[in-house]
Each structure stands twice: as structure tokens, then as C-alpha cells.
Amino acid sequence: VDTIDYFEKLLNDPNSGLDKPAAVILEGIQGEGGINAASVTWLQRLRELTSRHGILMILDDIQAGVGRAGSFFSFEAAAIVPDIVTLSKSLSAIGTPMALILIKPELDVWAPGAHTGTFRGNNYAFVTARAALEAYWSDSKFEDEIARKSAILVQELNAITEEFPTLGLSVRGRGLMYGLVSPKHHSLPGLVSQEAFRRGLVIEIAxxxxxxxxxxxxLTIAEADLRRGLSIIRDSIGAVATTLDGGGAAR
Structure with missing residues (x-):
């Protein structure tokens, strides 16, 4: 299904029952949704469509931003400019509470002090965030390091899919945000997560x-630790695969 084409048909059809939305909210890479990375073409088409119809584009980069997708923003490869971008998670560098919203100047209509609440910014988080931006994003070295680790991750994940061909595993994602997908055995990721935990590694499912x-x-993981973690995952999959129909390991 061409989702952009379908969306445009709904917008252009006066009998679709759909009022023109004020905004479209999306993730450059879906996190909890299953590590689904939006393609460059899809992002560009959506930006063109929303601009043409006067619909705001709000990009949630809370999980995929700040280097997680390989570049600082997850949408950089598409060369688009959303109207609003949300950031958080690794923004403060060391887990201190911080989130911010980037907004185009023409949309910033509130006067200073008009948007208030009982919570205020965490000063310590502002300090650590600035230090991290200056240390890691003043040049391309950190981004290059992420790309190198991403290549290792993809290579090892592809090797796992080849080692266990009957499991029907596939790999998707970008940067250091990847998913090992198990469409044949939905229970496998959860079982692997439990087995990995017993072996000293914490990994989530989506x-x-x-x-x-x-x-x-x-993002700052040492290469040796990355390879060790992937080795634990491989061994955990091997242990779980023996309990599933057909085993899974290549003979």
C-alpha cells in the first residue's frame, strides 16, 4: 500500500469523512512499533504533501534522535525540515531529565512566560547536554564512529540470520537502532531476551x-563490548532455537 498516495486521496476527497488534520506526527524510526525506519523517499513525499496542504509536520526524534539513527537527527538523509521536532532520551548525555521542542520561528507565537508549568528545567541536565554537544558533535568524528559500529552490528546480525535459516529472521533499522525480526516465531524475541538476561545481558523487545x-x-560502547554482547545474543538464540519447531541452526 502506498500510504502517501492513500493519505492524499483522503485529503482530496470531500466525502472521505476526514477533516484536514492540523498536523502529522511521526517517528523517523519507529521504536516501540518494531524498528520500522522511514525511507528517504517516503519522508520527502510526506514533507511535500504536508507543505502543499498546509499541514504541520511534527517529527518525534525522542528515541531515534541525537545520533541513534547514525546522524544527529533521524531525518537528515532525506534533507527535509520538519515544522516541529521533539528531542529527549540521550540529549542530556548521562540520563538526567531533559526534553526540548525545536519549532520554526513563525510558529513560535507564545510570548515569553506564556507557556508555564510547575516544573522547571533541570540546570544540571542543561550543563551535561551542552558538554555532550560540544564533546561529540563539534565535528564528524563521533558520527563516523557510530557508522563503524553500525557496520559491525549489521554484519553480525546478518550472520545470525544465516546461522539459523529455518527461523526466518530478518534485520531492519539504521545507525545503532536495529531490530532482529522473527515473523515466524513471535515468541522467540521474548525467550531470547530472557535467556540473554540469564547470561548477563539486558535486551528489550518491540x-x-x-x-x-x-x-x-x-552510542559510546567499546567495540569489544559490542562484539561480546552480540556473541551472547547468538548463543541465546542458539539455546532457544533448540526448543522451537525445526531447531534453526544451519547444518
């Missing part, structure tokens, strides 16, 4: 049916 093993390692 997707509507819990069918995705979610790889979101620290």
Missing part, C-alpha cells in the same frame, strides 16, 4: 506482537 529483538546499544 513490535505489535513482541516479534522484534531491539538493539539500541550505547
Amino acid at each position: 513490535g505489535s506482537y513482541g516479534e522484534v529483538l531491539k538493539f539500541m546499544t550505547a
Whole structure:
């Protein structure tokens, strides 16, 4: 299904029952939804469509932003400019509470002090966030390091799919945000997560049916630790595969 084409037909059809939305909210890479990465073409078409119809584009980069997708923003490869971008998670660098909204100047209609609440910014988080931006994003070295680790991650995940061909596993994602998808055995990622925990590794699952093993390692992880973690995952899959129909390992 061409979702952009379908969306445009709904917008152009006066009898569709759909009022023109004020905004479209999306993730560059879906996190809890199952590590679904939006393609460059899809993002560009959506930006063109929303601009043409006067619909705001709000991009939620809370999980996929700040380097997680390989670049600082998850949408950089598409060369688009959303109207609003949300950031949080690793923004503060060390887990201190911080979130912010980037908004185009023409949309910033509130006067200073008009948007208030009982919570205020965490000063310590502002300090650590600034230090992280200056240390990691003043040049391309950190981004290049993420790309190198991403290549290792993809190579090892593809090797796992080849080692266990009957499990029907596939790999998807970008940067250091990848998923090992198990459409044949939805229970496998959860079982692997439990087995990995017994072996000293914490890894989460995602997707509507819990069918995705979610790889979101620290961006600063040492290569040796990355490879060790992937080795634990491989061994955990091997242990779980023997309990599933057909085993799974290549002979």
C-alpha cells in the first residue's frame, strides 16, 4: 500500500469523512512499533504533501534522535525540515531529565512566560547536554564512529540470520537502532531476551506482537563490548532455537 498516495486521496476527497488534520506526527524510526525506519523517499513525499496542504509536520526524534539513527537527527538523509521536532532520551548525555521542542520561528507565537508549568528545567541536565554537544558533535568524528559500529552490528546480525535459516529472521533499522525480526516465531524475541538476561545481558523487545529483538546499544560502547554482547545474543538464540519447531541452526 502506498500510504502517501492513500493519505492524499483522503485529503482530496470531500466525502472521505476526514477533516484536514492540523498536523502529522511521526517517528523517523519507529521504536516501540518494531524498528520500522522511514525511507528517504517516503519522508520527502510526506514533507511535500504536508507543505502543499498546509499541514504541520511534527517529527518525534525522542528515541531515534541525537545520533541513534547514525546522524544527529533521524531525518537528515532525506534533507527535509520538519515544522516541529521533539528531542529527549540521550540529549542530556548521562540520563538526567531533559526534553526540548525545536519549532520554526513563525510558529513560535507564545510570548515569553506564556507557556508555564510547575516544573522547571533541570540546570544540571542543561550543563551535561551542552558538554555532550560540544564533546561529540563539534565535528564528524563521533558520527563516523557510530557508522563503524553500525557496520559491525549489521554484519553480525546478518550472520545470525544465516546461522539459523529455518527461523526466518530478518534485520531492519539504521545507525545503532536495529531490530532482529522473527515473523515466524513471535515468541522467540521474548525467550531470547530472557535467556540473554540469564547470561548477563539486558535486551528489550518491540513490535505489535513482541516479534522484534531491539538493539539500541550505547552510542559510546567499546567495540569489544559490542562484539561480546552480540556473541551472547547468538548463543541465546542458539539455546532457544533448540526448543522451537525445526531447531534453526544451519547444518
